[in-house]
Amino acid sequence: MNIVFVLIPLSLVLVALAGWAFFWSVNHDQFDDLDTPALIPLSDETSSGPAEGESKKP
Amino acid sequence: MPSLTCFHCGEPVAGDAPLVARVGALDHPVCCIGCRAAAEWIASLGLQDYYRLRDTPPPRAVAVGDYSAWDRQQLQRMYVHQRDGGDAEVCVLLEGLRCSACSWLIERALSAMPSVREIGVSVPGKRVRIVWQPQTESLSALLGALAHLGYVPHPLDRESLNDVVEREQRTALKRLVVAGLGMMQAMMFAIVLYAGALEGIEPSTRDFFRWIGLLVTIPVVFYAARPFFAGAWRELRARRPGMDTPVAFAVALVFVASIVETLRGGAQVYFDSASMFVFLLLGGRYLEMRARHRAADVVDALARLQPAVAERLDANGVPESVGVHELQIGDCVVVADGATVPADGELVSAECRVDESLLSGESKPLLRHRGERLIAGSIVVDGPAQMRVARVGAETTLSAIVRMIGRAQQQRPRWSRYGDRAAGYFVCALLMVTVVTAAAWLVIDPARAFAASLAVLVVACPCAFALAVPAALARSLTVLAQRGVLVLTPNAIESLIRANYFVFDKTGTLSERGLELVSSEAIGPISVEACLRIAAQLESGSTHPIADSLRAAAGEAEPARAQNLRRVAGGGVEGDIDGEHYRLGRVQFASANEAGDDDRIVLAGSRGILARFELREALRDDATATVDELRKSRGGIEILSGDSHSRVAAIAGRLGIDRFGSRVHPDQKLARLAQLRAAGMNVAVIGDGVNDAPALAGADLAVAVGGGAELAKSSADIVLAGDRLGGLIEARAIAIATLRIMRQNLLWSLVYNAAAVPLAAIGWVPPWLAAIGMSLSSLAVIANSLRIRAAAPRATAPVPAAARNLTPAPA
Numbered sequence: 001m002n003i004v005f006v007l008i009p010l011s012l013v014l015v016a017l018a019g020w021a022f023f024w025s026v027n028h029d030q031f032d033d034l035d036t037p038a039l040i041p042l043s044d045e046t047s048s049g050p051a052e053g054e055s056k057k058p
Numbered sequence: 059m060p061s062l063t064c065f066h067c068g069e070p071v072a073g074d075a076p077l078v079a080r081v082g083a084l085d086h087p088v089c090c091i092g093c094r095a096a097a098e099w100i101a102s103l104g105l106q107d108y109y110r111l112r113d114t115p116p117p118r119a120v121a122v123g124d125y126s127a128w129d130r131q132q133l134q135r136m137y138v139h140q141r142d143g144g145d146a147e148v149c150v151l152l153e154g155l156r157c158s159a160c161s162w163l164i165e166r167a168l169s170a171m172p173s174v175r176e177i178g179v180s181v182p183g184k185r186v187r188i189v190w191q192p193q194t195e196s197l198s199a200l201l202g203a204l205a206h207l208g209y210v211p212h213p214l215d216r217e218s219l220n221d222v223v224e225r226e227q228r229t230a231l232k233r234l235v236v237a238g239l240g241m242m243q244a245m246m247f248a249i250v251l252y253a254g255a256l257e258g259i260e261p262s263t264r265d266f267f268r269w270i271g272l273l274v275t276i277p278v279v280f281y282a283a284r285p286f287f288a289g290a291w292r293e294l295r296a297r298r299p300g301m302d303t304p305v306a307f308a309v310a311l312v313f314v315a316s317i318v319e320t321l322r323g324g325a326q327v328y329f330d331s332a333s334m335f336v337f338l339l340l341g342g343r344y345l346e347m348r349a350r351h352r353a354a355d356v357v358d359a360l361a362r363l364q365p366a367v368a369e370r371l372d373a374n375g376v377p378e379s380v381g382v383h384e385l386q387i388g389d390c391v392v393v394a395d396g397a398t399v400p401a402d403g404e405l406v407s408a409e410c411r412v413d414e415s416l417l418s419g420e421s422k423p424l425l426r427h428r429g430e431r432l433i434a435g436s437i438v439v440d441g442p443a444q445m446r447v448a449r450v451g452a453e454t455t456l457s458a459i460v461r462m463i464g465r466a467q468q469q470r471p472r473w474s475r476y477g478d479r480a481a482g483y484f485v486c487a488l489l490m491v492t493v494v495t496a497a498a499w500l501v502i503d504p505a506r507a508f509a510a511s512l513a514v515l516v517v518a519c520p521c522a523f524a525l526a527v528p529a530a531l532a533r534s535l536t537v538l539a540q541r542g543v544l545v546l547t548p549n550a551i552e553s554l555i556r557a558n559y560f561v562f563d564k565t566g567t568l569s570e571r572g573l574e575l576v577s578s579e580a581i582g583p584i585s586v587e588a589c590l591r592i593a594a595q596l597e598s599g600s601t602h603p604i605a606d607s608l609r610a611a612a613g614e615a616e617p618a619r620a621q622n623l624r625r626v627a628g629g630g631v632e633g634d635i636d637g638e639h640y641r642l643g644r645v646q647f648a649s650a651n652e653a654g655d656d657d658r659i660v661l662a663g664s665r666g667i668l669a670r671f672e673l674r675e676a677l678r679d680d681a682t683a684t685v686d687e688l689r690k691s692r693g694g695i696e697i698l699s700g701d702s703h704s705r706v707a708a709i710a711g712r713l714g715i716d717r718f719g720s721r722v723h724p725d726q727k728l729a730r731l732a733q734l735r736a737a738g739m740n741v742a743v744i745g746d747g748v749n750d751a752p753a754l755a756g757a758d759l760a761v762a763v764g765g766g767a768e769l770a771k772s773s774a775d776i777v778l779a780g781d782r783l784g785g786l787i788e789a790r791a792i793a794i795a796t797l798r799i800m801r802q803n804l805l806w807s808l809v810y811n812a813a814a815v816p817l818a819a820i821g822w823v824p825p826w827l828a829a830i831g832m833s834l835s836s837l838a839v840i841a842n843s844l845r846i847r848a849a850a851p852r853a854t855a856p857v858p859a860a861a862r863n864l865t866p867a868p869a
């Protein structure tokens with residue numbers, strides 16, 4: 001039963017981590033455009049495109 | 059693949075594709091030079107995948123305009139934000155930005171420009187934010203690049219960079235998720251406590267779980283619920299308690315009571331109830347906010363009617379480009395052909411024709427004489443015109459309209475306000491019942507007073523009340539939007555249910571803008587086909603609907619051979635083909651010695667009339683079905699049109715409508731609407747908004763069919779996007795379903811509370827059961843609201859946009 005006293009604080013740490021990650025992603029524009037990123041893997045582009053494009057994005 | 063649609067914009071290509079764009083190794087037909095340029099540029103950037111990824115075709119590409127005026131310092135000060143390190147930032151509204159493939163294309167294409175550092179495209183907001191190095195690239199070059207892709211760029215002023223809407227949305231999302239996470243945790247620990255209460259639990263373990271529950275509820279109460287406390291504080295200071303006051307009170311009370319219980323090791327804690335309460339309320343508000351913001355895009359569309367640049371004449375009469383904000387009253391301004399009037403003022407040059415369709419709804423260009431008023435936002439059709447500025451900036455008519463719309467969008471639906479008020483009364487009553495319960499138990503059995511009064515507070519669920527209306531409304535707005543029906547004003551759903559008299563505009567609403575050729579008859583020695591080809595030659599280069607239908611009927615396009623083409627306003631066109639002189643147009647014009655008939659077009663050669671063409675308006679695909687359906691629901695139907703009697707009668711006859719008015723001026727339309735409303739009718743006006751904006755404004759419910767002018771859409775309560783009239787029928791069914799669901803929700807929460815509160819007050823409900831009851835009552839309301847989709851009949855579904863574009867991907 002005593003394991004609960006370890007696991008529950010651990011779960012709280014994980015929740016805090018999840019909350020922090022979510023705030024980070026909202027602040028970094030991750031929730032502003034929910035459509036375009038889904039298309040990126042569909043393009044066969046291999047050359048100059050991706051690397052350059054990624055670096056330009058905030 | 060049908061070869062006759064434009065590769066870029068998907069519009070039909072006239073004839074046998076005289077223009078081709080080379081993409082990859084293949085030639086694709088395109089409809090115009092603009093589209094060819096766009097397609098080839100996209101291909102040259104290696105971005106052909108755009109054509110495979112998109113699900114909505116872009117608008118027809120327009121020829122790239124001149125954006126050099128945007129490089130002026132005075133103008134840039136207002137539109138460009140200088141960032142540290144020499145970078146500049148600008149926010150541009152893009153006309154024609156429709157789907158995620160568009161945003162993909164823009165991101166990729168602009169990333170390829172060396173000076174561009176950051177790009178953020180927002181499809182719902184139709185805007186792109188660009189950070190670039192102004193030393194290496196001018197703003198006009200960026201705008202030119204966007205225009206090159208086929209999007210019309212409109213820079214937005216600096217305030218829009220600091221996006222209020224975006225911040226509001228982000229904060230709301232964060233609060234909602236915090237409340238959600240906290241709620242899940244609190245419930246998990248609450249289950250332990252409930253189980254413990256049933257099976258037995260050591261007090262120390264129980265207290266441990268209570269403290270943990272308190273810990274996870276703290277962020278919910280102090281962060282997620284802050285809007286409620288702030289709102290309550292505002293309401294109390296204004297001495298006008300609204301919805302936030304009881305909510306904040308209930309949250310604070312339950313939270314404080316639970317802390318007290320935790321500290322003294324009492325019978326029950328309610329951290330789960332507190333966080334769930336906050337989460338559900340925030341959820342309802344979040345959905346409402348999203349719907350409100352979607353409507354706000356329309357205001358942006360209006361704002362872009364105002365041009366940013368004007369041609370001012372200096373003392374010597376030499377024009378110079380200045381920013382519109384630099385204009386002063388009394389300045390003399392030149393408005394070029396096809397340009398937008400920058401400010402309200404009076405015409406100084408002799409006369410000109412202006413298109414005010416976006417403002418007044420009059421579709422025909424209006425003739426203005428010297429000294430008459432020109433309104434900012436209207437378009438000069440045959441310029442250049444000179445005008446003297448009379449009103450600028452916020453004083454103009456256009457600004458007033460923008461403000462009006464902005465105000466309308468701040469309002470919440472009447473139903474929502476009723477719901478809020480009901481919930482407010484409910485909470486006040488509830489607090490009193492709690493006090494009475496506590497007082498009564500203190501007299502009878504002080505030991506049970508706290509538990510019983512808390513049970514009353516928790517079991518009675520104000521959030522079921524508070525959610526009853528917004529949950530149903532938000533759900534119906536979402537369902538409607540999915541079907542292409544955009545609800546712009548708060549009370550539109552209510553008005554839609556009440557409407558029992560439907561007034562249609564004709565052109566662009568019941569009928570398409572285009573014409574169809576019904577019959578053609580050769581009179582002279584030349585065959586019908588040859589006559590059609592001659593007619594098509596004469597009309598080559600014209601964008602008039604008559605020209606389009608004649609060209610379509612003539613079939614394959616030939617290289618233009620017509621010479622000396624001359625267009626006579628109100629008459630027709632004349633020109634020479636192979637040495638022979640032809641006239642095409644109204645009978646009086648083509649051949650002087652014959653009487654006129656409105657709908658016939660006549661082709662005449664030098665030896666008299668060669669052929670007659672009869673054109674008629676093409677009915678919208680679903681016009682008949684829609685009118686029949688409305689008639690079935692016993693609604694009155696009438697057509698009011700500014701068009702001639704014979705045309706209106708023809709359309710009315712085809713649809714079986716017996717009440718119609720022709721040659722109706724806008725003010726007469728308004729008078730007719732007032733008369734109908736005085737007779738007790740709830741009038742809905744359905745128009746394309748271009749020539750009936752005033753009528754739309756005077757109706758109980760204004761419906762605009764999409765594709766019309768942006769402004770008219772904004773004076774509409776409902777916009778049927780995607781040009782489908784049938785959306786009206788679906789919207790009505792959904793609205794009726796919404797009302798039913800809303801009533802069920804309210805009834806349910808009333809019955810539940812009426813049953814549960816007395817039981818709790820007499821102490822029969824242990825607080826843990828009360829908490830479960832409260833949660834279930836809220837969930838029942840939400841689940842019931844989700845049924846709105848199922849309740850609505852699915853009418854003829856539109857062809858999915860994706861299906862139309864299943865063209866093979868370029869190699």
